[in-house]
Structure formats: structure tokens, C-alpha cells
Amino acid sequence: MTDVRARLAAMQEGDLPVHGGRTLAYVYDSGLAEVDALGRDAVAAYAGSNGLDPTAFPSLLAMENDLVATACDLLDAPEGAVGTVTSGGTESCLLAVQAARDAHPEVTDPAIVVPDTVHAAFHKAAHYFGLRTVVVPVGGDFRADAAAMAAALDATTVLVVVSAPSYAHGVVDPVTEVAAAAAARGVRCHVDACIGGWVLPYAARLGRRVPPWTFAVEGVTSISVDLHKYGYAPKGTSLLLHRTAALRRPQYFAWADWPGYTMLNSTMQSTKSGGPLAGAWAVTREIGDEGYLRLAEAALTATDAVVRGVPSSLSVVAPPESTLVALETDGSCDVFTVADEMAARGWYVQPQMSYAGRPPTLHLSLSAATDADGFLAALSDAVAAAVAAGPVTVDPEVVAFIEALDPTALTDDDFDGLLAASGLVGASDDGGLALPDRMAGVNALLDVASPRMREALLVAFLDRLSRPADRL
Incomplete structure (x- = not known):
């Protein structure tokens, strides 16, 4: 047993660090060691519990309902709103698409209308479930073009998707306008707030300008928000909220026409460990509303500092409305070399490839534990090294x-x-x-x-x- 634990520790040494705020993608660090420990303990305590049957494990159902109620309060959900805990943002997005498709069996060639900045999870959903994606280019501000999105709607459209914020550029789409156009056609409108949903409400409370995007916007029918991102819960938990129970009903899968037990699922999974759900419940209860306000302020303050302090060879692609920043170069160096140089200095930043005539960028997800001064010092050194090396070229x-x-x-x-x-x-x-x-x-x-x-x-x-x- 001791040997196995030693081997686990040795293998993990080659992984990116999940604490310390130096990994600016994939993980989100609150900087609260005691909260992290509580979350791990809860995961371990419920690792063997099975969320397949809520009547067999009623504690899991109670925790799920608690998390949904908390999210409904945070996201301005009306009375009657419902929700489901999923394994992550992609599963939440998949279920939003699947429910929209299955709500309209009469549509033989269903489509979803999305901006070209929409998360790839929606293309995955369309691929899995046999829908077409109608991709609408965003405007010069990297936000969805509301008029073009409205014009793309037709009798085959079962869902429209907008982001709060988009992953690549960190800006919030014009949810009010797009949702209104969708509602006028009787089409569902999903807001992908997987990465921003646990930050933007607190940003608004802190006095920052946040465009409307929650259920307070008429026409928004569902919202996805991840707890393992800025809820700082253990991987992997997300929430998919629906404005009404009727909107959620097509999400369920039931099958009784076989000799075994009647299968009844609210998510893509059947058997699912109760560990992640318990971890999310424990962390959200421990941090609490005021705690999340402080964590959001810390992450947003770090974001502001990074935006102000980027070296002269870099620039911010779009003023961020949450904690996500995209950087591009002035041509004196390239983002790929900068990423390598940052890795050599113990920081992970994520390169994003060029798209539709736009240059490649660096993606940063700032969290409450990010040391902005330390990051900027490393970035300055990395950019200087990248400039000295010159832009990498391909024959x-x-x-x-x-x-x-x-x-x-x-x-x-x-x-x-x-x-x-x-x-x-x-x-x-x-x-x-x-x-x-x-x-x-x-x-x-x-x-x-x-x-x-x-x-x-x-x-x-x-x-x-x-x-x-x-x-x-």
C-alpha cells in the first residue's frame, strides 16, 4: 500500500500543479487549503455512493437540490426553475442540446444556431445527437452578432446558444437581444455560463458593469454553470438549470422494455459516484455567499492587474468582462514561444490557434490564488526571451x-x-x-x-x- 502511494506521488510530479495559482487553464484555485481538504474528504466519503437511484442514496438527492437552489438564487431563476448536477460543463451543454432536440420530435432536420466563439462542446453535442450547427461569425468586438443570429433562425432551429463569457476572449454575448429573437420564434435559448456563472453575479455585486445574461433576461430558457471552475469544487461537477420543469423533462431517459430494472436517468451517466457531488456541496457550503464574493473580488483584481501590466510586445484582445484574458503579440515574438518560456518559469498559459483571419492568442484563466505580480514578472521575462529568439517560423x-x-x-x-x-x-x-x-x-x-x-x-x-x- 505504501509503495502504491509512493508511485502515485512520483507519477504526479510530472503533472501541472493544481494549487498555487500558476496553472491558468484546466484548474481553478481558491487558495484556501482547508477548503480543498474538506472537498477531498467529502469526495472520499461518498466515493462508493451511487447517484443512479436517489431513493437508495437520499443524501445525494438532498445535496443536489441544495446546490440547485443555491444556483437558482444566484442566477435570478424564477419560482418553478429546476436543475441537475452533471459531471462537467460539456455534459451540461450536451444535455441542453439533447433536451432541445427531443422537445421537437416533429423537426426532422434539427439545427442549433451558435456564434463562432461558442464552446466546442456544442459542436460535440451536435455531432453526437445528429443536429446541424449553423455557425454565425461574431462582430469586431468578439461578441455574438445578435441581428445575424436572429436572421439565422428558421423552422428547423431548436436551440440558440450564447456565452457568458466566451472562453476564447472573455466577453459576454448580447444575451438580451438574442434571447428575445429566440423567444419570438418559440426557440429555446441556452446561456453557456460554465466558466463565468459563479463569478459574474458577484462581479455585478462588486459594482462592475456586467451585461444582462441570467434568468432575469426574458427568453433565457437554460443556463449551464460549473462548480469545479469558479465554485472551486473538486472535479467534476456542473449544473444545468432550466426555467421550468417542462423544459427539463425531455432531458430524462427512461427504459422499462427489458427484463431488468427500469432505467431512469437525469444525465448522460447511469451509475455515477456521489463523490464529486458531495465535494461540491461541502465546498460551496464552507465558502458561502460572502466567501464567494471575496474570492471573485480577488480573481477580478488579479485580472485587472494583468490587463494593466502586460508587456509592450503583447496586447489584450478584448477588455475582459470576467476572469478570462486573451493576449496577442505585435509580431516581435509569437505566443507559442511565450507559452514555452512561461512553462520554463513555472507558469502554464494556454495557446489558442489562429482562426478566421485572427492571429493566435494566449488564454489566461485567472483565479483567486493567482499572484498577478509574480505572473507579470515571469511574463515580462518570457516575452523578452521570446523577442530575443524571434518569431518561430514554418518552412x-x-x-x-x-x-x-x-x-x-x-x-x-x-x-x-x-x-x-x-x-x-x-x-x-x-x-x-x-x-x-x-x-x-x-x-x-x-x-x-x-x-x-x-x-x-x-x-x-x-x-x-x-x-x-x-x-x-
Whole structure:
């Protein structure tokens, strides 16, 4: 047992840190060690409990209803609003799309209308559930174009989606206008507030300008908000709220036509550990409303400091309305090298590829534990190093070669050659795959590839990574 624990600790040493505020994507750190410990204890206490049947584990149902009630108060939900705890933001988004589709069985070719900044989870939902996505370009301010979204609605539209805020740029879409247009056509309007929903209400209470986006906006029919982001709960819990129980009903799945038990599910999962739910309940109860107000203020203050202090070679793409910041360069360096240099200094920032003529950017998710001064000092050094190195380039002949490839026609051998040539994978001493120490060259190559080619390469990359090295 001691050996297994030691091995776990040793393996984890190669992971990004989840505490200390230095990982500016994937994890969200309150900086409250005692709260984190409480959350872990709650997860462990309920790890064996099964949320499949709420009558068998009524404590899980009580905690779920408590979390939904808290979120309803936070998000201006009317009387009669309902909600469900899910495994994360993607599952919440999937269920919002599935419920919208199943509410209209008469629509034989259903579609969702989304801005091009919508989270990829909605494209995943459309792919899984057989819907079309009607993608509407955003305006110059990176917000959904309300008039264009309204014009895209037709008899096949079952759902419209807006973000509060969008992940890539940290701005809130014009929810009021889009929701009104959707309501006029009798179409559901979902607000993806997975990353901002536990911050924006407190930002408003702190006197910051926050565009309307909650259930206070007429026409908003559902909202997703993650507890494992700025609720600072253990992974993975999210909430999907519906304005009425009737809107949620198509989300449920029931099946009695077999000789076993009647299956009844409120989420994509059947069996699900009670641990994450208990962890979220414990953390939210321990932090409390005033605690979240203080944490939001700390995260927003750090965001303000970062926006004010970015080095001259960088600029903020859009003034953030929450805790998300996108940075681009002036051409004297590239974001991929800056990301590598930040990693060398113990900070993780997330590169975002170029899109629709817009340059690549760096994504930052600031949290309450982020030390803005320490981050800016490291960023200044990283940018200086990136400027000294000069922008990373890709050979034009390689660009032309990649552009001429059809990702749907490539074989496994072709992918193996491309992965090796890109630097994504190489051979390790033990015969396995070795990952590159620096990613700038790889990311620059991926950036010149088309989205479809990039997807195909990264799927091949994940496939090669996810193979057992040793068989027991």
C-alpha cells in the first residue's frame, strides 16, 4: 500500500500543479487549503455512493437540490426553475442540446444556431445527437452578432446558444437581444455560463458593469454553470438549470422494455459516484455567499492587474468582462514561444490557434490564488526571451505540403510520419513515445494546418499516446 502511494506521488510530479495559482487553464484555485481538504474528504466519503437511484442514496438527492437552489438564487431563476448536477460543463451543454432536440420530435432536420466563439462542446453535442450547427461569425468586438443570429433562425432551429463569457476572449454575448429573437420564434435559448456563472453575479455585486445574461433576461430558457471552475469544487461537477420543469423533462431517459430494472436517468451517466457531488456541496457550503464574493473580488483584481501590466510586445484582445484574458503579440515574438518560456518559469498559459483571419492568442484563466505580480514578472521575462529568439517560423514548402493534404485520405502510416515530422512524438529510451520539451515549433506547424487537418493530427496523436506500453 505504501509503495502504491509512493508511485502515485512520483507519477504526479510530472503533472501541472493544481494549487498555487500558476496553472491558468484546466484548474481553478481558491487558495484556501482547508477548503480543498474538506472537498477531498467529502469526495472520499461518498466515493462508493451511487447517484443512479436517489431513493437508495437520499443524501445525494438532498445535496443536489441544495446546490440547485443555491444556483437558482444566484442566477435570478424564477419560482418553478429546476436543475441537475452533471459531471462537467460539456455534459451540461450536451444535455441542453439533447433536451432541445427531443422537445421537437416533429423537426426532422434539427439545427442549433451558435456564434463562432461558442464552446466546442456544442459542436460535440451536435455531432453526437445528429443536429446541424449553423455557425454565425461574431462582430469586431468578439461578441455574438445578435441581428445575424436572429436572421439565422428558421423552422428547423431548436436551440440558440450564447456565452457568458466566451472562453476564447472573455466577453459576454448580447444575451438580451438574442434571447428575445429566440423567444419570438418559440426557440429555446441556452446561456453557456460554465466558466463565468459563479463569478459574474458577484462581479455585478462588486459594482462592475456586467451585461444582462441570467434568468432575469426574458427568453433565457437554460443556463449551464460549473462548480469545479469558479465554485472551486473538486472535479467534476456542473449544473444545468432550466426555467421550468417542462423544459427539463425531455432531458430524462427512461427504459422499462427489458427484463431488468427500469432505467431512469437525469444525465448522460447511469451509475455515477456521489463523490464529486458531495465535494461540491461541502465546498460551496464552507465558502458561502460572502466567501464567494471575496474570492471573485480577488480573481477580478488579479485580472485587472494583468490587463494593466502586460508587456509592450503583447496586447489584450478584448477588455475582459470576467476572469478570462486573451493576449496577442505585435509580431516581435509569437505566443507559442511565450507559452514555452512561461512553462520554463513555472507558469502554464494556454495557446489558442489562429482562426478566421485572427492571429493566435494566449488564454489566461485567472483565479483567486493567482499572484498577478509574480505572473507579470515571469511574463515580462518570457516575452523578452521570446523577442530575443524571434518569431518561430514554418518552412513555406512544409506549409504548402500540409495545405495540399486531405486529412480524410491519410493512412495510419501517413499520420505516423506526420506526427514524427511535426515533432509531436518521438521515440523514448524505453521504446515508448517521447513528448517534446518545447511546443512552439509544433504549435506553429499545427497553426498553419487547416482545422480539419489539425483535428486529424491531434486525434492521431491522442491515439498513439493512449496505448499501453506494457501488457500485464
